[in-house]
Structures are given as structure tokens and as C-alpha cells.
Amino acid sequence: MQITTSSGKYSVKHYPDVIKSWKKEGNYFYFYTTETILEVRVVSDKIIRFRYAADGKFQRDFSYGVTEKLEESPVDFGIREWEETFEIYTSAVRIFIARDNLRKTITDLEGRIINQDEMGFHWQYYLSKGGKIIYNTKLIQEGECFYGLGDKPTELNLRGKRVENYGTDAYGYLKDTDPLYRNIPFYYGLHHGIGYGIFFDNTFRTLFDFGKEREDVCSFWARGGEMNYYFIYGPELMQVAEAYTRITGSAELPPLWALGYHQCRWSYYPDTKVQEIAAQFRKRQIPCDALYLDIDYMEGFRCFTWSKEGFPEPEKFIKGLADDGYKMVVIIDPGIKSDPDYEIYQELIKNDFACKRADGAPMEGDVWPGKCVFPDFTDPKVRDWWAGLFRGLTEAGVRGVWNDMNEPAVFEIGSFPEDVRHDYDGEDVSHRKAHNVYGHLMSKATAAGLKKHLMPRRPFVITRSAYSGAQRWSSVWTGDNCSTWEHLWLASVQCQRLSVSGISFAGSDIGGFIGEPDGELYTRWIQLGAFHPLMRTHSASNETNFDQDPWSFGEEYEAIVKKFIQLRYSLLPYLYTTFWQYAAYGTPMLRPLAFVSQKDPNTHDRNHEFMMGDSLLISHVHEAGLKQKEVYLPEGNWYYYFNDKHFEGKQLITIDTPLEEMPLFVKAGAVVTHYPPMQYVGEKEFEEMILHVYFGEEVTHSILYEDAGDHYGYKNGQYNLVRFKQGSDKKQFRLKKKFVGRYNASYRNHHVFVHGLPFTPKEYVLDGVSHALKATDVKNGVVELVLERKFEELVIR
Structure with a gap:
């Protein structure tokens, strides 16, 4: 024990002393000191859970963040005793636990330190609130970088920062505002090319310090609950991301339309206004799939009602929009109006379902x-x-639900007082423990309701507040941002951070919620949003009653905005495949450069560039009037999307940034799949799938995943995986295709465009049969062919 001062009052910090005994039970190890018990659970060879009973008694082993589907799968593990330590080993890591104080050092099999305790676990009584404050401190390794923790609006590398998780309605937040809406207590460490992760599964107010207080110490602590965290070894950061999703659960595939363009405002009112907006999209041939209704569609803001004046015939209104390809998303907040004549309120009170004060x-x-x-x-x-x-x-006819104000937000007082009581699945706790999961569980219940009542169609849910694991049922957006260039920059880093924190299905309010963007800012935001998994324009009511629609800024800007929304729709098969990788393996859809090329130190502090999926690299324009921009390209070879100019990687380049373009690059060797033009998902059946193939000399692999885009047939094998392998050289191009699946896609042909050939092509060989290339087959150096879908090999020479 150690006496310290805190706010002028003495408190006692407790530290573990010598290990007095230990035992092994299956894949669990227990170490006993005078006060503290350490439980070590080998979940897999690379996932280890550490859990401490501060005063000799474990709390209930229960989590809203960990999926019920988490399976233990260690291959090889055991324990060795040494003079000064115990060593728990697996086939991937070694964990050394000091006999005299429980401090841990985790190494790889070669003995390189991955993660090391400084003071390690310790605690003190929380005299003013009750319970305990629990701490863990670790040494920062040389050159170590830190990433993750959800939507923090700051640089991707958290080194030197302190951040906090306590869901907050942060209206008009700025750079470095903290805390924000979501509570994702998971971070990555990267040093000496080694990546690892720590998921601190604690729903109380949690804090993380990455060398701000002491530059060589990383610490995390909570004002209540238990020290319970999962250590995840990579060594690749992408492997850590996938393992974290294994712990907290994988997303389900959304309906394909949810990856289209969404239009929203506070508020479109009445129904005729919504119909007018819908008609403008179709008249102007700007693709759009989803329209949103904010709180004014309700009768007096009562959830699950319709305004008799503004939306007198909701079924007829929604059906009319659905006939033109639109899907309706409506807002639902947690606050239920205290009105004795309101049926939902009556049920809430009658059934004793409301939160209560102490x-x-x-x-x-x-x-x-x-x-x-x-x-x-x-x-x-x-x-x-x-x-x-x-x-x-x-x-x-509603197809999706938008959960807002669920931090929970309450006017004047901010949120619930801490004395509010919660059931917590049978535990009976205060709001201190439940606050960070309140919105998380609201969206879970919402998703369960939609899934049940929309069956067999897939639901779409978007939530403002969330805890780890929300990706299992919901998407998110970054909250009430502002129409500024700073917020455009923040949108990019926040969505990257959310993606590697398990929640890839995320986006920002394009154009900013608060204020009015000019045409340039809105256009640049649309360009970025085209490469975020959730693409939604949203804005607030304002004095000028300005509608932030794609055509609101004049013809010049409308043409460019339309071009990028069309690009988004053409890339839907690529985006859907990327989502399938995320759903199947937990692979982040957006990937910061440090996650793409972690052994290159030049990537560790890059914020502007990221990859969407395996093949596209994006670096959005984030300043007004910017004519050129520096872009760092990681190792490999890259093509500029708009003119096929070739660049070698591992260097900083300067690229022109005219308003009608943005820095967008394709990885050499990639096959990027495209759809033909459409106005909305499901508008028509396609006769062909477009393949843009980019020459590369290294053997590369690409994939296309496809299914019906809605319902659950894919879970019964009704899907296709089309795998592409390119192995070319300076004299010939070679593409092999392998098809596996039972989904009957509508198209029969592939329209193939081959970019970047370093030779003048004369012929192509299709499945062993040679054909001469006609002059019309080669345009501006790009070979263009229409081939039957069943082809297996294409050679051009």
C-alpha cells in the first residue's frame, strides 16, 4: 500500500504483493496475493484476458461488449515456474508474471517485448462515490504509437494524449473535444514493427493516458467496476483489428441500398416537401436511395406516432416514395413524453419499465x-x-431507424444524474455503470425489432451513442458537427478511427450539421463521403431555411457532386465486397496508412491518407482553394484514378487538386469491380459487371462478393465469390478468374478495362483461344473487351 494525496484528501492506493499460491483450471490460471487475485484466461494463442479481483472477490463475469459467439481456441499453452517469475506460454506469446508484485511482461517467442507493466494493476477506494478506482500502468516502448478508441476528434496517433469515455452530447464539438458520443475502450500499440491491442471491457467512466502525464508511461483506469482487459497480439495491426472483432462480434451484411446515398435534414416537413426533394433527385438524375425524417414527422415529438397535419397518410406517402426507389428512415429517440393519454407512456409506466431515481x-x-x-x-x-x-x-413501410439523443442526452442537466438505477440484466446498478451502454442497448433493441418485423428483408439502424460491439447491429455517424474545413478534416480521422475500433459502418454529416457550407466545402465533403461506408448529407434548421441538397450550390458544384455520387454507385460491388470482408473476417473497411504499411515509419503519423478496402487509396482535399496536395503513397505501385498516371510508392508526391477531382489512387494489380449507371439500388437488372484491371508485375489477388443485396439467402449459401489472380510481366498481361457460388446473378458478361499495359498489345487469348485486337479495342492505352461471364483466363500480349 502507498499513501498519496488526491484533491487535498488522503487516500490509499493498494498494490499487489507477493504471489502466495496459484492454480490452473483448464485454460484459466489464478494467482493469489494477500489482497488481489489475478485471473489469466487463454482465449487463443494470441488473445489473453487479464482480470483482477482487487480485494479477493471477483465481480459478475458479464459483458455487453463481448459477443456470445466468442469461442476459446488455444492450440498450445502451459505454464513454467522460474525463480522470479511464472511464465505462461502459447504458440505465439510468452507472459512473465513477477512473483513479488504480479507485474507482467509479454514477449513474442523470440523474446522481443510486446507490452510491459510499469506499476501494473493497483486500486484505491472511491471515497466520494463508492466502489473502487482501478488502474493499470504500462511502460511506453521506444517510438511507440497508439491508435483506436473510437471517434476521438484528434490526430490518429494518440501518443501524448489523454482521452476519456463518457458518452456526451457534444453539440458543435471541435478538434480535441473530449469526451464525445461513443465509448470504445480499445486501443492499439505499435513499436518496432510489432502491433498489439488492449480492450478494457469496463462500462464505467474510463480514461486513457498515452504519455501525457508521464511521457514514458501509458495508463488506463476506470472510476468503478473491475480491471478486466483483453490483450491481443498481432503482430500485424490488421490481425489485431480482426481479433478484436472476433471478441466483440462481427457485423451482418446490410441491405445493399444502405451503401447508397442518403439525404437527410432537420427537418423535411410536411410530406409534400419530402416528395419534392425526391422528385428533384430523379429529375436531375442524381442517385439516391434513402430519405430521412427527423423529429417533426411525429405528433408532438411522441415516438412511434405520425403528425396528423404533416404526414396524415404515412403508408400511402411511403409507398409512393418506395415505388420510385426510395427507402424511408425515421428517427426514434429514447425520451417518451409524459402524457397520460399517450399509449407508449401508459405502457412504460404500467409495466414499470422506466428508469428510476434512487x-x-x-x-x-x-x-x-x-x-x-x-x-x-x-x-x-x-x-x-x-x-x-x-x-x-x-x-x-419504414426500412430503417435512426436512434439519436441516446448518450442519453437531457436538456439543461446534460444527462441522467448518477443516482438513477438500472436493471443491468439482473444486477441493479447505478447510472455510473450503465451510462456508457444506455444508447448501445437502445440500438440493440431497435435492431432486434426491425429484424423481426422486416423479415426477410435486412434492417438498417444508425445510432449516435454506442459501446464496443455495436457493430453487431448498427451503423453510426460522427454526431453534430459543423460546416467548417476543420470538421471536414475531423470527419476523415474520426471515420478511420471508428473503422479500426470495430465500427466500419460509419460516416459524418456531409456538409456539416451546424451552419451552412459554401459550394466548395460541400463538394469536397461529398468527395470524401463517397469513400465512407455510410454516405449521408444531413443539416440543421437555420435562419435562412437553407436546404443542403446536392443542387443547392449552383450548376457548377451540382455537376461535380453528381459525378461523385455516381462514382459511389458505380463502386457499389467493390464497396459491398469490402463490407463482406468486414462482416466475414472483421477486416476494417477504412484502413489508416499505419495499418497498411506498419513497418514504414513514414506512415505512423499520416492522417490524410487512408485505404478503402484492398485497392483504393484516398487523400481528400481539406483546405479551401487548395490547388495541389502532398500525398504519401505506401510501398507498392499506384495509379492515379482519373488519368492512369503511374507512381511508385514509399514516397511523398505532389498531386494537382482541381475541384472536379480528388487524390484517388488504385493499387497496381487490382481488379476493381463496377456497376453500370443506376439511380437507386434495385432500379434494374444489369447485363454486365464491369472490371477495371490495373497492370502490376507482382502476383496479386482480388475478390468480388455478390448476393441478392437483401434478405438472408446468403446465410444458406446463396452467394458467389469470384477470385481474380493477376500475374503479369512487361511482355504480357495475365488474369485468371475462379468462380464459386450458388447465387444466380443477372448479368452474363464482364466489360473489362485493362489499364497501364507497358507494351503495345496485339492480341488477346481467351481461355486458350487467340483473337486479334482491333483498333477499337484499345482507347487511350486502355484495352476494352466484352467477355462472357464464364471466362477463366485472359492473356493480352
């Missing part, structure tokens, strides 16, 4: 409807009840 009275607070009560989403009975409420919306 004295037993319902938690009441002002939100949009006025005085409200709030469902306790930590109670499984409440979640089931909430899920059932969506039947009426889905019967009216």
Missing part, C-alpha cells in the same frame, strides 16, 4: 417533447417491449 421515482427530464421518462434498456424485458413497438413503423 428514491424510486421515475427519472424525468426535458427533451424535445417536453417532460419525458426513459426506458431502462439494460432490462431485457424492456428491450423486448421496445423491439415490439417497431411493428407499426415497418407496416407503414
Whole structure:
């Protein structure tokens, strides 16, 4: 024990002393000191959970973040005793636990340090609140970088920063504002080319310090709960990302339309205004799939109702839009208006489903409807009840739901007082423990309701607040941002950070929610948004009643915005394949350069460039009037998308940035799949799938995943995997294709474009049969061929 001062008051910090005994039970190891017990669970050879009982008694082993599908799969593990340490080993790592103080050192099999305790675990009583404050401190290794932790609006590398998780309605947040809406207690470390991750599964207010207080120490702590964290060894950062998703759960494939363009505003009102917006998209031939209704569609802001004046016939209204290809997404907040004549309120009170203050009275607070009560989403009975409420919306034709204000936000006081009680799946806890999962569980219940009532169609949910694992059922957006260039920059780093924090299905309010962008800012934001998994324009009401629509800024900007929304739709098969990789393997859709080329130190602090999927590298324009931009290209060879200019990687280049373009590069050797033009998903069946193939001398592999784009047939094998292998040289181009699957796609041909050939092509050989190339087959150095879908090998020489 050690006496320290805290806010002028003495408190006691407790540190583990000598190990007195130990035992092994299956893949669990227990080490006992005077006060503390350390539990080490070998989940797999690269995933180890460390859990501490501060005063000799473990708390309930329960998590809202860890998937029920997590399986233990160690291959080889055991324990050795040494004079000063215990050594737990697996086929990938070695964990040394000091006999005198439980401090741990984790190495690889060659003895290189991956992660090392400084003071390690310690704790103190939280005298003013109750319970304990639990700490863990670790040594920062030479040159170590840190990433992750969700939507923090700061540089990707967190070295030198301190951040906090406590879900907050951060309206109009700025760079370095903290905390924000989401609570993702997971970070990466990278040093000496070695990557690892730590997931601190604790729902109390958690804090992380990456060398801000002491430059050589990383620490994380919580104001309650248990020190319970998963250590994940890579050594590749992408392997860590995939393992983290194995722990917290994988996303399901969304309906394909959800990867299209979404248009939203606070608020389109009445129904005729929505119809007018919808008609403008089709008239101007700007693709769009989803239209949103904000809070004004309700009767007095009462959830699950429709305004009698503004939306008198919701079923007819939604069907009319659906006939023109639109899917309707509506907002639902947690606040239920305190109105004795309101059926949802009656049920909430009658069934005792509302959150309560410590004295037993319902938690009441002002939100949009006025005085409200709030469902306790930590109670499984409440979640089931909430899920059932969506039947009426889905019967009216609603295809998606947007959960907002669920940090939870309450006017004037910010959020719930800490004395509010929650069921917490049978544990009975205060809001201190439940706060960071309140919105997380609201969106879970929402998703369950939509999935049930939309079956067999797939649901779409978007939530503002979330905890680790929310990717299993929801997408997110970055919150109430501003129409500034700084926020455009923030949108890029926040979505990259969310992606490597397990939540790839994320986007920002394009153009900014607060304020009015000019045409240039909106256009540049659309260009970035075209490469975010969620692409949604959203804006607030304002004094000028300005509509932030793609045509709002004049013809010059509209043409460019249209071009990039069309590009988004043409890339849908590539984006959907990237989402399938994310759903199947946990692979982040957006990949910061440090995750693409971690052994290149030049990538470790790059914020502007990222990859979407395996083949596309993006570096958006983030300053007004920018004519040129420096872009760092990682190792490899790259083509500039708009003119096929070739660049070698591992260097900083300067690229022109005219308004009608953005820095967009394709990796050499890639096959990038495209759809023909469309106005919305499902508009028509395609006769061909377009393949843009980029010459590369290294053997490369690309993939196309395809299914019906909705319903769950893919879970019964109704999908196709088309694998491409390119192995070319300076004299000939060679592309092999392998098809596996049982989905009957509509197209019969591949329209193939081969870019970047270093020779003058004379003939092509298709499945062993030679054909002369006609002059019309080669345009501006690009070979263009229409081939039957069943082809297996194409050679050009």
C-alpha cells in the first residue's frame, strides 16, 4: 500500500504483493496475493484476458461488449515456474508474471517485448462515490504509437494524449473535444514493427493516458467496476483489428441500398416537401436511395406516432416514395413524453419499465417533447417491449431507424444524474455503470425489432451513442458537427478511427450539421463521403431555411457532386465486397496508412491518407482553394484514378487538386469491380459487371462478393465469390478468374478495362483461344473487351 494525496484528501492506493499460491483450471490460471487475485484466461494463442479481483472477490463475469459467439481456441499453452517469475506460454506469446508484485511482461517467442507493466494493476477506494478506482500502468516502448478508441476528434496517433469515455452530447464539438458520443475502450500499440491491442471491457467512466502525464508511461483506469482487459497480439495491426472483432462480434451484411446515398435534414416537413426533394433527385438524375425524417414527422415529438397535419397518410406517402426507389428512415429517440393519454407512456409506466431515481421515482427530464421518462434498456424485458413497438413503423413501410439523443442526452442537466438505477440484466446498478451502454442497448433493441418485423428483408439502424460491439447491429455517424474545413478534416480521422475500433459502418454529416457550407466545402465533403461506408448529407434548421441538397450550390458544384455520387454507385460491388470482408473476417473497411504499411515509419503519423478496402487509396482535399496536395503513397505501385498516371510508392508526391477531382489512387494489380449507371439500388437488372484491371508485375489477388443485396439467402449459401489472380510481366498481361457460388446473378458478361499495359498489345487469348485486337479495342492505352461471364483466363500480349 502507498499513501498519496488526491484533491487535498488522503487516500490509499493498494498494490499487489507477493504471489502466495496459484492454480490452473483448464485454460484459466489464478494467482493469489494477500489482497488481489489475478485471473489469466487463454482465449487463443494470441488473445489473453487479464482480470483482477482487487480485494479477493471477483465481480459478475458479464459483458455487453463481448459477443456470445466468442469461442476459446488455444492450440498450445502451459505454464513454467522460474525463480522470479511464472511464465505462461502459447504458440505465439510468452507472459512473465513477477512473483513479488504480479507485474507482467509479454514477449513474442523470440523474446522481443510486446507490452510491459510499469506499476501494473493497483486500486484505491472511491471515497466520494463508492466502489473502487482501478488502474493499470504500462511502460511506453521506444517510438511507440497508439491508435483506436473510437471517434476521438484528434490526430490518429494518440501518443501524448489523454482521452476519456463518457458518452456526451457534444453539440458543435471541435478538434480535441473530449469526451464525445461513443465509448470504445480499445486501443492499439505499435513499436518496432510489432502491433498489439488492449480492450478494457469496463462500462464505467474510463480514461486513457498515452504519455501525457508521464511521457514514458501509458495508463488506463476506470472510476468503478473491475480491471478486466483483453490483450491481443498481432503482430500485424490488421490481425489485431480482426481479433478484436472476433471478441466483440462481427457485423451482418446490410441491405445493399444502405451503401447508397442518403439525404437527410432537420427537418423535411410536411410530406409534400419530402416528395419534392425526391422528385428533384430523379429529375436531375442524381442517385439516391434513402430519405430521412427527423423529429417533426411525429405528433408532438411522441415516438412511434405520425403528425396528423404533416404526414396524415404515412403508408400511402411511403409507398409512393418506395415505388420510385426510395427507402424511408425515421428517427426514434429514447425520451417518451409524459402524457397520460399517450399509449407508449401508459405502457412504460404500467409495466414499470422506466428508469428510476434512487428514491424510486421515475427519472424525468426535458427533451424535445417536453417532460419525458426513459426506458431502462439494460432490462431485457424492456428491450423486448421496445423491439415490439417497431411493428407499426415497418407496416407503414419504414426500412430503417435512426436512434439519436441516446448518450442519453437531457436538456439543461446534460444527462441522467448518477443516482438513477438500472436493471443491468439482473444486477441493479447505478447510472455510473450503465451510462456508457444506455444508447448501445437502445440500438440493440431497435435492431432486434426491425429484424423481426422486416423479415426477410435486412434492417438498417444508425445510432449516435454506442459501446464496443455495436457493430453487431448498427451503423453510426460522427454526431453534430459543423460546416467548417476543420470538421471536414475531423470527419476523415474520426471515420478511420471508428473503422479500426470495430465500427466500419460509419460516416459524418456531409456538409456539416451546424451552419451552412459554401459550394466548395460541400463538394469536397461529398468527395470524401463517397469513400465512407455510410454516405449521408444531413443539416440543421437555420435562419435562412437553407436546404443542403446536392443542387443547392449552383450548376457548377451540382455537376461535380453528381459525378461523385455516381462514382459511389458505380463502386457499389467493390464497396459491398469490402463490407463482406468486414462482416466475414472483421477486416476494417477504412484502413489508416499505419495499418497498411506498419513497418514504414513514414506512415505512423499520416492522417490524410487512408485505404478503402484492398485497392483504393484516398487523400481528400481539406483546405479551401487548395490547388495541389502532398500525398504519401505506401510501398507498392499506384495509379492515379482519373488519368492512369503511374507512381511508385514509399514516397511523398505532389498531386494537382482541381475541384472536379480528388487524390484517388488504385493499387497496381487490382481488379476493381463496377456497376453500370443506376439511380437507386434495385432500379434494374444489369447485363454486365464491369472490371477495371490495373497492370502490376507482382502476383496479386482480388475478390468480388455478390448476393441478392437483401434478405438472408446468403446465410444458406446463396452467394458467389469470384477470385481474380493477376500475374503479369512487361511482355504480357495475365488474369485468371475462379468462380464459386450458388447465387444466380443477372448479368452474363464482364466489360473489362485493362489499364497501364507497358507494351503495345496485339492480341488477346481467351481461355486458350487467340483473337486479334482491333483498333477499337484499345482507347487511350486502355484495352476494352466484352467477355462472357464464364471466362477463366485472359492473356493480352
